[in-house]
Amino acid sequence: MAAEKTIWKKLIWTWKPESEFEAGDSIVRNLLLHWFPSKITFRSLSYRYSFWLGTASAILFGILTVTGVVLMFLYVPSVERAYASIKDIEFAVAFGWFLRGLHRIGAHLMVAVVFLHAVRVFLTGGYKNGVAANQNRPLNWIIGVVLLLSTLLLSFTGYLLPWDQLAFWAITVGTNIALAAPVVGEQTRFLLLGGNTIAQGALIRFYVLHCVFLPMLVLLLFAWHMWRIRKDGGLACADQLALDQKQEKAPPIKSKTYSLLGIAGTRTVHVEAALVDEDRHATPASPSLTLRLLVVILATVLLASLMTIVVEAPLEEPANPAVTSNPAKAPWYFLWLQELVADTTVRVGGLTLNGALVGGIIVPGILVGLLLVWPYLDRSSVRSAGIWFGSDRWRQNIVFLIIVLAILILTIVGTYMRGPYWGLYWPWETWPDLPRKF
Amino acid sequence: MKTTKPSPDAARQPHTTGGEGGQTRRSFLDRLGLGTLLTAIAGQTWMMVRALVPNVLYEPSLRFKVGTPDRFPEGVTFLEDRRLFIFRNQKMFYAISGVCTHLGCTVKMIQLNQPQKVEIRGKLTEERWEFHCPCHGSKFYAEGTPYAGPAPTPLAWYRLEVAADDGQLIVNLMEPVNQDFRLTV
Amino acid sequence: MVAKNRDVALIYAFGAILLLVTGWIYWDYYRPEWKTYQSGFRGLITGRFGAERAQQIPSGIQQIWVAELNRVDRCVTCHLGLEWEGLEDAPNPYRAHPPGILRKHPLAGYGCTICHGGQGFATDVESAHATGALHWEEPLLAGEIGRANQVEEPKALLQINCNICHRYDAQTEGADYINYAKQIVQEKRCVLCHKVNGQGSLLGPDLTYVGEQSPEHYDYARVPGKQSSIGWHLAHFHNPKDVAPQSLMPNFNFGPRETQALTMLVMSWKRTRLPSSYIPPPKAAPPPPAEAAPAER
Numbered sequence: 002m003a004a005e006k007t008i009w010k011k012l013i014w015t016w017k018p019e020s021e022f023e024a025g026d027s028i029v030r031n032l033l034l035h036w037f038p039s040k041i042t043f044r045s046l047s048y049r050y051s052f053w054l055g056t057a058s059a060i061l062f063g064i065l066t067v068t069g070v071v072l073m074f075l076y077v078p079s080v081e082r083a084y085a086s087i088k089d090i091e092f093a094v095a096f097g098w099f100l101r102g103l104h105r106i107g108a109h110l111m112v113a114v115v116f117l118h119a120v121r122v123f124l125t126g127g128y129k130n131g132v133a134a135n136q137n138r139p140l141n142w143i144i145g146v147v148l149l150l151s152t153l154l155l156s157f158t159g160y161l162l163p164w165d166q167l168a169f170w171a172i173t174v175g176t177n178i179a180l181a182a183p184v185v186g187e188q189t190r191f192l193l194l195g196g197n198t199i200a201q202g203a204l205i206r207f208y209v210l211h212c213v214f215l216p217m218l219v220l221l222l223f224a225w226h227m228w229r230i231r232k233d234g235g236l237a238c239a240d241q242l243a244l245d246q247k248q249e250k251a252p253p254i255k256s257k258t259y260s261l262l263g264i265a266g267t268r269t270v271h272v273e274a275a276l277v278d279e280d281r282h283a284t285p286a287s288p289s290l291t292l293r294l295l296v297v298i299l300a301t302v303l304l305a306s307l308m309t310i311v312v313e314a315p316l317e318e319p320a321n322p323a324v325t326s327n328p329a330k331a332p333w334y335f336l337w338l339q340e341l342v343a344d345t346t347v348r349v350g351g352l353t354l355n356g357a358l359v360g361g362i363i364v365p366g367i368l369v370g371l372l373l374v375w376p377y378l379d380r381s382s383v384r385s386a387g388i389w390f391g392s393d394r395w396r397q398n399i400v401f402l403i404i405v406l407a408i409l410i411l412t413i414v415g416t417y418m419r420g421p422y423w424g425l426y427w428p429w430e431t432w433p434d435l436p437r438k439f
Numbered sequence: 440m441k442t443t444k445p446s447p448d449a450a451r452q453p454h455t456t457g458g459e460g461g462q463t464r465r466s467f468l469d470r471l472g473l474g475t476l477l478t479a480i481a482g483q484t485w486m487m488v489r490a491l492v493p494n495v496l497y498e499p500s501l502r503f504k505v506g507t508p509d510r511f512p513e514g515v516t517f518l519e520d521r522r523l524f525i526f527r528n529q530k531m532f533y534a535i536s537g538v539c540t541h542l543g544c545t546v547k548m549i550q551l552n553q554p555q556k557v558e559i560r561g562k563l564t565e566e567r568w569e570f571h572c573p574c575h576g577s578k579f580y581a582e583g584t585p586y587a588g589p590a591p592t593p594l595a596w597y598r599l600e601v602a603a604d605d606g607q608l609i610v611n612l613m614e615p616v617n618q619d620f621r622l623t624v
Numbered sequence: 625m626v627a628k629n630r631d632v633a634l635i636y637a638f639g640a641i642l643l644l645v646t647g648w649i650y651w652d653y654y655r656p657e658w659k660t661y662q663s664g665f666r667g668l669i670t671g672r673f674g675a676e677r678a679q680q681i682p683s684g685i686q687q688i689w690v691a692e693l694n695r696v697d698r699c700v701t702c703h704l705g706l707e708w709e710g711l712e713d714a715p716n717p718y719r720a721h722p723p724g725i726l727r728k729h730p731l732a733g734y735g736c737t738i739c740h741g742g743q744g745f746a747t748d749v750e751s752a753h754a755t756g757a758l759h760w761e762e763p764l765l766a767g768e769i770g771r772a773n774q775v776e777e778p779k780a781l782l783q784i785n786c787n788i789c790h791r792y793d794a795q796t797e798g799a800d801y802i803n804y805a806k807q808i809v810q811e812k813r814c815v816l817c818h819k820v821n822g823q824g825s826l827l828g829p830d831l832t833y834v835g836e837q838s839p840e841h842y843d844y845a846r847v848p849g850k851q852s853s854i855g856w857h858l859a860h861f862h863n864p865k866d867v868a869p870q871s872l873m874p875n876f877n878f879g880p881r882e883t884q885a886l887t888m889l890v891m892s893w894k895r896t897r898l899p900s901s902y903i904p905p906p907k908a909a910p911p912p913p914a915e916a917a918p919a920e921r
Contacts, residue, residue, distance in 0.1 A: 046627075071487045085696070088745035092698070093495045093685055096486040099649055165759075292631040299476075299638035302483075306645050317759040324838040436839040436851035438761050439769045472632070476639030482646035495687050497696070500732060605727050 024285035034291065036227055040283045041290050044238045050125070050389075051236060053297045054118035058152075059223065060301040061111040066216065068104040076162065078208040080201045083164035084319040091316060102309035108156045110305060112334045115152045119145060119372075123401055126394055128376045129386035130233075131240025138237065138386075139376030141229040146372050148222050151215055153334060158211035160332050161204065169320035170329035172199055172207075174339060178331075181357030198322070237387025242277045244384065327421045327435060336415030337408045338365060343423055368404070501612040508532065508601075508608055508624045515548065515568075523597070523610065524548065532622040534610055535583050536595040537570075544574035546594070559584050570594060582618050596620055657748045658685070661702040665718050672710065685747055688735045692899045697735035697744035699752060706731065725798065739785045741765040773854050776880040777801070780888070787892035789902050801881075805889035808882060817873070820893075828873060836894035843868070857887040 018024040025039030044050055075094055077086045090097035122128055128142035161172045176199070179190045195202030234240065277283060317326065331339045341360025346353065375397075385391025390398055418425055420432040505518060505525065511532070516525045522537040522545050537545050549569045556565050559580055566581035577588030584593045598614040599622040601607070608622075662683055669678040686700045704718060705711040711720040721731075729739070737744040742764040746752035754760040755768045763769050765785065770778020783799040790796040795803050815824030818831045842856040846867050849855055859866060861883040864873035878886065 067487065071490055074491055081694075085745070089495070092745050092747045092751070093687075095489045095492065095494055096649065096653055097490055099486065100490055289628060289631075292628060292635065296631050296634045296638065299635060299642060303638055303642050303645065306642065310645065310648070315759075318761055324840070327840065434851060436842065436844055436853070436856075438839050438853045439763050439765075439773065468636075472636030472639060475643050476635065479639055479643035479646050482643065482650065486646075486649065494685050495696075495698070497689050497691075503732070504730070 018285075018287060021285050024287040028286045028290075034286075036231065037286050037290060038231065038235060039286055040279055041286050042235070042239050042242055042277060042283045044242060044282070045236045046284070046289060046293055050238050050387075052117075052121060053293075054114055054121055056294065056297050057301045058111055058114045058118055060298050061107050061114060061305070062219065062223070064107045064302065064305060065104060065111065068100050068107065069212065069216075071100055072104055073212060078162065078205055080164065080204055083162065083204065087163045087165075087316060091314075098314070099309060102312070102314045103305055104159075105314045106308045106312060107305050108159055109333070110308070112152055112156050115149050116334075119149055120401075120405055123375075124398055125237065125387060125389050126379075126381065126385045126391050127237045127387060129237060129379065129381070129383065131237055131383060131386050132243050133234040133240065136233045137229065138233050141226060141233060142376050143373055144222055144226050144229065146369065148219065148226060150369070151219050151222065155211060155215045155219065156334065157332060158207040158215065161199070161207045162211065163316060164204065164320045166317040166320060166324075166326040167315060169199060169322070170326045171331050172203070174329055175331045175335055178335075178338065178342065178357050178361035181355050182362045183358075186362075199320075239277060239387070240383070241387045242282050246278060328419055328423055330415070330419070333412060333416045336419075337411035340411040340415040340419075502609060504602060504605075504607040504609050506607055508606075511608075517548065521610070525599075525608075525610075530624050532599050532608065532624060533620055534597045534599055536597060538595070539572040539574065539577055539590055540585070540592045540594060541572065541575055541577050541588070541590040544572055546570040546572045546577070546579065557586075593618070658701045661717055662704065665702075665704045668705075668711075668714060668718055669708075687744075688731055690733060690735045690738075692733075692902070693735065693738055694897075695735050695738060695744055697737050698747050699736040699740075699742065699744065700731075701747060702749070703736075737762070738788075740782060741785065772850060773852060773858065774849065775854075775858065775887075776884045780884070784888045784892045787889065788894070788896050789898060790904060791892065792906065793904060801885045801888055802892070804881070805885035808878075808886060809889070812876060831890060831893060833895050834893050835891045854887060854891060857890055858883055861886045 018027050028034045028037050028039045072090070075086060075090050075097065077083060087101070090101050092098075094100075122142065122145065128138050130136040130138050157172075157175060160175075161168045176190050176194060179193070180186045182189065191197060193203070193206065194200075195206045230236070330336060338361055341364055342356045343360075344356065345359040345364075346356035347359065348354075379394070379397065381391065381393045381397075385394045414425075417428050420426040421435060426432060499521075503521075505521075508527075511525055511527045513527055513529075516527070517523070517537065518525065524535045524537055526533050526535070539546050547570065549571050551567055551569065554565045554567050556563055557580055558564075559582070564581075568581050570579040570581075570583070572578070572588065572590065575589050577585055577590035579585050579590065579594055582593075583596065585591070596616050596618055598611040598616045598620065600609040600611060601622070601624060602609050662681070666678045666681055669681060681704060685698055686704075687696050687698045688700060689696045700706060702717045705714055706721040707723075707726070708720050711718055712722075714720065735744065736742070741754075741762040743752055743754045743760045743762075746754070750756065751760070753764040753768075755763045755772075765781040767778045770781050775781065780801045783802045786796055786799040787802045790799065790802075794806065814820070814831075817827040818824050818829065819826055820831050822832070837853065839851075839853045842853060844851045844856060846869075847856050847859045856867065860868070861876075861878050863875045864871040865875060876882075
């Protein structure tokens, strides 16, 4: 082999596994990949089961971390300089508009993808325990719900940082919802803002939450989330495979001459793998999983980059507490709440129930509470775990879908159909021109 | 415990999809694909590095006006924000930097009680002041030549000009000049 | 094996598209609008003064940073000829600035936008002039904005910004519209009804900082044309009762020149954070402020 070829090989591919054993070993011994299984079922690999939404949200978190670190070098979290530093990023910093845009689009995408991931897990009954021992998928579902909330908070805290009118009034509306919470609302808002108004205290708090505290929290929860997936024997669809196998009453799985980790007779790492016929349903993670992962990474990066180029990142006038922007909207993922807030002020006789309490606290509170306890209320059979629209879960799936649809519709109405003075406009109607200085 | 490694040969899968020609074509396409991917990733990475190289600076200009000549009294004027000594002798002006050539501290001007004769580069001169650096004890004669301490080179002299439009003195920090420089107004 | 090959092919395809996207971003970065203007200026200077002087032209984004005014103006990235002698007749954006006014207001100490308006941060023409751009409140005060609001003399609008610092001058050299307006304020004795700078009566609104009122503050129901603060003031000075039927303000029958002058004056009355060194020293007559002083006392 020519020396030139060896150098090329050395640069790009240092080692190629010679056997399935080595392939498994390469995963387990790798610093970055050791938390993957050494073998993976075809069903877990398929696009159709998971749409790879969880992976995509982790990749988006990676994109956000990398671009965020660069932006941290360029952004100044002070009321005097914040807006100007964003303007500099837009106009003077090399590729600054792209990095900011990618960070912004990445954040929006991450909110959407994490939400869709939760929807997928619910509809496939992915939070249900299957057949393997020591599973605790409900716990992982709860971790997931906390991750969803943390993602929303991460995005929300980042929303204030440009310190323009859009940011200022979105955070005003957003944090005022907290005021409606009984007993703790006012203190929560006071603590979050470091005062009663959105000023320097709020900016630096949001900045630290956004850049340090929440990313650390998400990272820890993410590690826990992944660790639990391994402990639970991978995706719930693998349990379906094991159940199918039992039904087939096929000849028993032939005994292995070696285990996946080279340790025979133990079930320490691979509780689930022993349950399915690996020769028929599984494939070595290297290269099948690694290649698929690379596909998903590239697809996500590509989608985010293309959207960054197409969608312009807005930057309005500098924040001005004296002039409320019209309309003043919360970030889009809270607009269904704002829509609820606007529609749910109830008057019974002389008693007025503030919409912020109903739409901002009670409804989302109930929804989050239900999400948290649902795995423990769901009494459907194990055959509904890890399968799309499991037959004995159809009632809860329909109710869940109706709620999701309602949230989506309210979000769309709030985002695209609410104009100045929160008036209702069809998407094809142009909003009236707002007066300007000149 | 029964652990046997399967022989590498048994599990090795043939990797070819054709004859010798197919293999070279395949490896060429692999190289092209991988090369493209790595170039794209390198391009994305370089963007982030390049973003950290500033395109604009928030720094004071290196060529700046300091006021009309009549603003300066006879003798020395120290411009604190610019760390610059401006000397006036009748109609002659010159500027010496107050930045120590050792590690950049601001030197202090020490007025001597009585004029002192010193030999600088073989020339006997009378001096009335000296520059002493507070950080590491470098000492400079009146025109900036170091005679004690770690400072390696003399204090910088900078070009003075008269602005064509309004007659103000202009200091040009981009143009160091030698110690004979005098601007006559 | 088939799935694996498909994944490899997808990876290469995505890699290729990503390379194209990345390539486009680089192409976009290395071909900004201002580079065209800079090479145009280099051509102009080479043609007029020779290649040697063209070499002195800086390249890259240029900016004037005025720390005292908290402003950074990148206008000079394209408007490269502002201080060049011999470019008084050059086409824009290369024309030299009239030198007289620069002598008192040096570029290094004032920048551009404090007088001319526009978005100093911007590095492309549309965002910088900000005449059409949403989300920038101070457009370039020149012909385009003037014509859009149908004022008598569009170019004079710039004088609004003179009066930010020169508010307390009785007369300001060069600001003829503002001077004229100050004269009208004296003649018509506006302070009989309005309070300005703490003087006058409260029959009408206090006008001390009327120029910084948000545009949404005004009622445009009876204002023809574009909805803007300046448009409201123009219509209102033309005939107050046209705009606000209940108004007590008499119709002074102002012509277009008077209307524009007064509009410009009230638009300039806003709170500004200026270092004291930017406020011109009072001339002969000390305060009370010129426009508020009663004609005789």
